[in-house]
Amino acid sequence: MLAKLFWESPSGRRFPGIHANTVIWTPYLHSVSPPGLRSACQGVSARRVLDFSDPFSTEVKPRILLMGLRRSGKSSIQKVVFHKMSPNETLFLESTNKICREDVSNSSFVNFQIWDFPGQIDFFDPTFDYEMIFRGTGALIFVIDSQDDYMEALARLHLTVTRAYKVNTDINFEVFIHKVDGLSDDHKIETQRDIHQRANDDLADAGLEKIHLSFYLTSIYDHSIFEAFSKVVQKLIPQLPTLENLLNIFISNSGIEKAFLFDVVSKIYIATDSTPVDMQTYELCCDMIDVVIDISCIYGLKEDGAGTPYDKESTAIIKLNNTTVLYLKEVTKFLALVCFVREESFERKGLIDYNFHCFRKAIHEVFEVRMKVVKSRKVQNRLQKKKGATPNGTPRVLL
Numbered sequence: 492m493l494a495k496l497f498w499e500s501p502s503g504r505r506f507p508g509i510h511a512n513t514v515i516w517t518p519y520l521h522s523v524s525p526p527g528l529r530s531a532c533q534g535v536s537a538r539r540v541l542d543f544s545d546p547f548s549t550e551v552k553p554r555i556l557l558m559g560l561r562r563s564g565k566s567s568i569q570k571v572v573f574h575k576m577s578p579n580e581t582l583f584l585e586s587t588n589k590i591c592r593e594d595v596s597n598s599s600f601v602n603f604q605i606w607d608f609p610g611q612i613d614f615f616d617p618t619f620d621y622e623m624i625f626r627g628t629g630a631l632i633f634v635i636d637s638q639d640d641y642m643e644a645l646a647r648l649h650l651t652v653t654r655a656y657k658v659n660t661d662i663n664f665e666v667f668i669h670k671v672d673g674l675s676d677d678h679k680i681e682t683q684r685d686i687h688q689r690a691n692d693d694l695a696d697a698g699l700e701k702i703h704l705s706f707y708l709t710s711i712y713d714h715s716i717f718e719a720f721s722k723v724v725q726k727l728i729p730q731l732p733t734l735e736n737l738l739n740i741f742i743s744n745s746g747i748e749k750a751f752l753f754d755v756v757s758k759i760y761i762a763t764d765s766t767p768v769d770m771q772t773y774e775l776c777c778d779m780i781d782v783v784i785d786i787s788c789i790y791g792l793k794e795d796g797a798g799t800p801y802d803k804e805s806t807a808i809i810k811l812n813n814t815t816v817l818y819l820k821e822v823t824k825f826l827a828l829v830c831f832v833r834e835e836s837f838e839r840k841g842l843i844d845y846n847f848h849c850f851r852k853a854i855h856e857v858f859e860v861r862m863k864v865v866k867s868r869k870v871q872n873r874l875q876k877k878k879g880a881t882p883n884g885t886p887r888v889l890l
């Protein structure tokens with residue numbers, strides 16, 4: 492069926508050239524039912540209705556650590572990105588007093604563990620086995636509150652990074668200069684420059700210039716936190732070059748301007764083509780996913796609430812008034828492709844759909860390779876366990 496709707500950005504933001512009355516066509520919505528609408532609206536966030544099970548949940552998951560001083564915003568980041576908590580609700584979060592471990596796999600394609608550390612953690616406490624923690628870590632995110640005096644945070648960053656590096660040289664060190672919503676544009680740049688300079692000077696003084704720190708300006712009040720998390724996760728995906736290559740081939744043969752491969756639940760993009768990413772484009776894609784899932788939850792589920800809001804037939808076309816078309820299509824049960832196409836190129840939709848079909852097939856082949864790797868790794872681990880050895884090495888996110 493063809494549902495015609497007036498669109499308003501869920502985040503309430505306005506984009507140049509795009510108005511709130513943009514028309515969306517979502518041709519493959521399932522049955523429209525008022526009872527479905529009622530059940531989806533009864534206090535349950537539509538997105539939480541999503542239920543994806545992960546066939547690979549038993550495999551070793553790479554660890555992403557969230558560290559930083561108290562009240563820097565660690566738990567808020569985790570709640571906003573992975574639990575769809577609204578940023579304002581984070582005001583009521585209580586301070587974390589023990590390490591909180593969470594598997595991000597049963598509700599999302601992106602498959603890893605997040606460890607949220609209490610701000611007051613003491614590396615010198617003998618009961619804190621930091622070697623065990625850092626050994627299996629893929630990425631360490633250090634959160635710095637940019638609205639506060641960050642000298643103490645920088646000292647803690649230095650201590651954390653040097654300790655972690657001694658144990659595991661493969662860790663990716665990611666610094667989130669957080670809460671930048673409270674800073675002016677000039678102040679943001681100046682703060683980033685200052686933190687970058689001081690953190691690297693401290694490492695150089697300790698003779699550790701080889702440690703690479705990546706810096707991101709983040710806030711839970713806009714999409715910057717999702718974008719930063721996307722980049723952190725992408726570094727842990729070994730198949731990233733293959734995915735980028737496939738996206739490049741797909742867009743260049745289909746007249747598409749830009750394409751993202753999104754994890755639908757977390758709205759982390761796991762790959763994009765090699766053209767530069769512009770924040771507004773990314774925000775529009777996130778909003779499109781929200782719109783599609785929300786509408787599908789309200790109108791797409793059966794009367795008894797059965798069914799899933801995102802499946803093989805999920806697809807949406809949003810025509811903007813700046814001659815651009817947003818096109819979303821299901822790739823796997825966790826992933827969606829979101830493309831930006833010029834209106835004149837979209838006239839050749841048949842060609843785009845055919846190329847998409849080939850692209851989707853290639854992505855599924857990448858998954859098959861993954862499944863084989865997971866299976867052989869399981870056999871290897873079982874053999875190693877029988878011999879009494881433990882598997883080692885830094886695990887990576889597997890596709």
Ligand SMILES: Nc1nc2c(ncn2[C@@H]2O[C@H](COP(=O)(O)OP(=O)(O)OP(=O)(O)O)[C@@H](O)[C@H]2O)c(=O)[nH]1
Nearest residue numbers: 562563564565566567581582586587610670710711
């Ligand atoms: N302005 C602004 N406030 C934020 C942001 N992120 C988090 N906060 C606020 O910062 C405060 C502390 O956030 P938490 O997530 O509890 O901080 P934490 O680092 O987990 O704190 P501990 O558990 O004590 O280590 C809360 O009031 C949040 O609402 C942000 O991006 N911008």
